[in-house]
Amino acid sequence: MNNHEVSRTTRLSTAAMIVLAGILIVMAAAPWWAGRADLRLFGEIFLYLSLASLWNLLAGYAGLVSVGQQAYVGFGGYVLFALTMLAGISPLAALPIVMVLGGLIAVPVAALLFRLRGAYFAIGTWVMAEVFRLSAAQITVMGGGSGTSLPASIVKSMADGRSAREALAYWLALGVAVLVLGTVYLFLRSRQGVALMALRDNELAAKSLGIDIWRSKFVVYVVTGALTTLVGALIFMQKLRISPDAAFSTNDWTAFVIFIVVIGGIGTVEGPIIGTLVYFALRETLADLGSVYLIALGAVAILIMLKAPRGLWGLIRGTRGIELFPLSRRVRATTNKDT
Amino acid sequence: MTPILELRGLQKAFGAVTVADSQSWALAPGEALGVLGPNGAGKTSMFNLVTGTLPADGGQILLNGRDIMPWPAARRCRAGIARSFQVPQPFGGMTIFENTFVAATQGARLSGSAAEDLCLDVLNRTSLLPKANVLAGGLTLLERKRLELARAMCAQPSVILLDEIAGGLTEHECKSLIETIMGLRETGVSIVWIEHVVHALLAVVDRLLVIDFGKKIAEGEPEAIMQSPEVREIYLGIEADV
Numbered sequence: 131m132n133n134h135e136v137s138r139t140t141r142l143s144t145a146a147m148i149v150l151a152g153i154l155i156v157m158a159a160a161p162w163w164a165g166r167a168d169l170r171l172f173g174e175i176f177l178y179l180s181l182a183s184l185w186n187l188l189a190g191y192a193g194l195v196s197v198g199q200q201a202y203v204g205f206g207g208y209v210l211f212a213l214t215m216l217a218g219i220s221p222l223a224a225l226p227i228v229m230v231l232g233g234l235i236a237v238p239v240a241a242l243l244f245r246l247r248g249a250y251f252a253i254g255t256w257v258m259a260e261v262f263r264l265s266a267a268q269i270t271v272m273g274g275g276s277g278t279s280l281p282a283s284i285v286k287s288m289a290d291g292r293s294a295r296e297a298l299a300y301w302l303a304l305g306v307a308v309l310v311l312g313t314v315y316l317f318l319r320s321r322q323g324v325a326l327m328a329l330r331d332n333e334l335a336a337k338s339l340g341i342d343i344w345r346s347k348f349v350v351y352v353v354t355g356a357l358t359t360l361v362g363a364l365i366f367m368q369k370l371r372i373s374p375d376a377a378f379s380t381n382d383w384t385a386f387v388i389f390i391v392v393i394g395g396i397g398t399v400e401g402p403i404i405g406t407l408v409y410f411a412l413r414e415t416l417a418d419l420g421s422v423y424l425i426a427l428g429a430v431a432i433l434i435m436l437k438a439p440r441g442l443w444g445l446i447r448g449t450r451g452i453e454l455f456p457l458s459r460r461v462r463a464t465t466n467k468d469t
Numbered sequence: 470m471t472p473i474l475e476l477r478g479l480q481k482a483f484g485a486v487t488v489a490d491s492q493s494w495a496l497a498p499g500e501a502l503g504v505l506g507p508n509g510a511g512k513t514s515m516f517n518l519v520t521g522t523l524p525a526d527g528g529q530i531l532l533n534g535r536d537i538m539p540w541p542a543a544r545r546c547r548a549g550i551a552r553s554f555q556v557p558q559p560f561g562g563m564t565i566f567e568n569t570f571v572a573a574t575q576g577a578r579l580s581g582s583a584a585e586d587l588c589l590d591v592l593n594r595t596s597l598l599p600k601a602n603v604l605a606g607g608l609t610l611l612e613r614k615r616l617e618l619a620r621a622m623c624a625q626p627s628v629i630l631l632d633e634i635a636g637g638l639t640e641h642e643c644k645s646l647i648e649t650i651m652g653l654r655e656t657g658v659s660i661v662w663i664e665h666v667v668h669a670l671l672a673v674v675d676r677l678l679v680i681d682f683g684k685k686i687a688e689g690e691p692e693a694i695m696q697s698p699e700v701r702e703i704y705l706g707i708e709a710d711v
């Protein structure tokens with residue numbers, strides 16, 4: 131008999147899960163202990179964490195370097211506004227519909243973009259996002275190029291009173307962050323996740339071992355598209371106002387997100403979490419400096435790329451392969467009872 | 470009996486260079502076929518054509534009597550064709566165990582625990598178990614070659630294509646490799662083995678196929694083939710291995 135077994139957890143990862151559960155409970159109670167401005171900031175952090183984790187899955191694991199995910203953020207915002215304003219659906223009920231529609235629109239987009247590879251794919255995603263932006267500017271019922279605001283009656287229908295509404299928006303942001311991180315983590319732990327990491331390492335060997343590369347990437351692209359659309363809906367539910375330039379902003383929904391993932395550590399579950407914290411720490415301390423803030427971000431990005439090309443988590447993890455969210459499968463010798 | 474794998478007039482050329490010239494042969498279920506030929510004869514290209522990583526220009530490839538020519542590489546693997554690469558192609562960022570786990574879950578379509586058991590068993594048989602947690606990117610060439618074999622075995626193929634896995638092994642390592650492949654044969658897997666280490670090949674195979682310039686130039690009993698003038702001419706330079 132084989133006296134070995136496969137283990138998927140370490141003492142560190144178990145401890146990390148307990149700490150994470152603790153943080154989650156504290157953060158879920160934030161509406162009772164945090165001020166309004168802080169609550170808003172936390173909500174924004176969770177939404178950026180979601181965007182970063184999704185982009186990381188797409189680029190860091192599936193090798194689909196998209197610079198056009200703002201297409202889905204904006205699409206989510208616009209569809210949410212349209213469903214509530216034009217179809218009279220309540221914002222909460224609209225959210226799952228928005229997500230499904232995001233997944234559906236990703237199908238033809240993927241079929242088109244997957245004809246392109248590498249840098250051409252990246253440019254293709256950008257062009258696609260521009261198509262989305264220009265199309266949104268043509269919709270006159272949504273205010274065309276100048277955009278529109280969510281009517282007060284719809285805003286009031288979400289919850290009674292401003293503080294209850296803000297708490298609701300916050301919980302939704304927290305909920306979507308948990309949903310996204312959970313989905314990404316469970317997906318990467320599954321057989322499909324292993325297949326994804328394999329094809330990232332070596333496409334020739336991957337297809338020779340039975341991995342349908344096109345299908346694997348397609349699934350990731352569509353799931354990422356659906357969840358990014360949901361995050362987009364929440365972003366604009368919180369902003370209460372939408373315009374094509376804000377909804378499909380390359381800077382806000384792609385450049386900052388790439389910054390977060392790359393400085394945190396691309397291709398790791400932990401990287402986007404660390405990157406998000408660093409990004410917001412920089413933003414909150416430097417935002418008053420105006421454009422100097424963007425220069426500082428650029429300097430940080432250059433410094434980290436020079437000193438830690440695998441990001442901050444890559445630096446912390448070192449060569450020992452520490453994982454807070456264990457994806458690897460370790461073979462361990464069991465105590466031998468045969469002898 | 471229907472051959473497990475059959476090539477009918479397989480054709481492939483890169484410009485003026487023909488790598489498969491109307492190649493036809495068949496492999497019986499459970500049979501082990503050795504492939505000989507000088508460097509550049511089209512042996513590895515033939516594997517690429519059979520596994521679907523290289524599109525053929527013409528002819529037929531039949532697996533259990535079914536034409537698999539239109540199938541992409543992944544489907545051919547799932548249908549039962551697995552290979553090892555002459556130049557190892559590991560998943561460098563994954564451990565040895567995870568490399569085999571990919572083959573077991575994707576190629577063999579096994580579920581989690583069944584896949585784990587298969588991988589541990591194969592790693593044990595290929596003496597890779599002590600290194601199961603080592604990243605494949607950091608392995609020596611010999612370990613990479615062994616991983617190629619282990620990974621192909623974990624796809625649970627009905628036909629396994631082995632591409633020069635004995636090169637560079639010590640006498641002792643070669644013996645244990647032969648034992649591993651004999652063990653594989655006993656499980657009923659059909660084998661096509663390209664190898665320059667002729668004595669290793671002769672210890673295992675039932676039949677030999679000789680290829681040059683993409684063309685089949687001889688096929689038959691190993692003893693008869695090794696005596697034939699064509700093979701002697703081709704192998705004059707590397708006869709020292711016999």
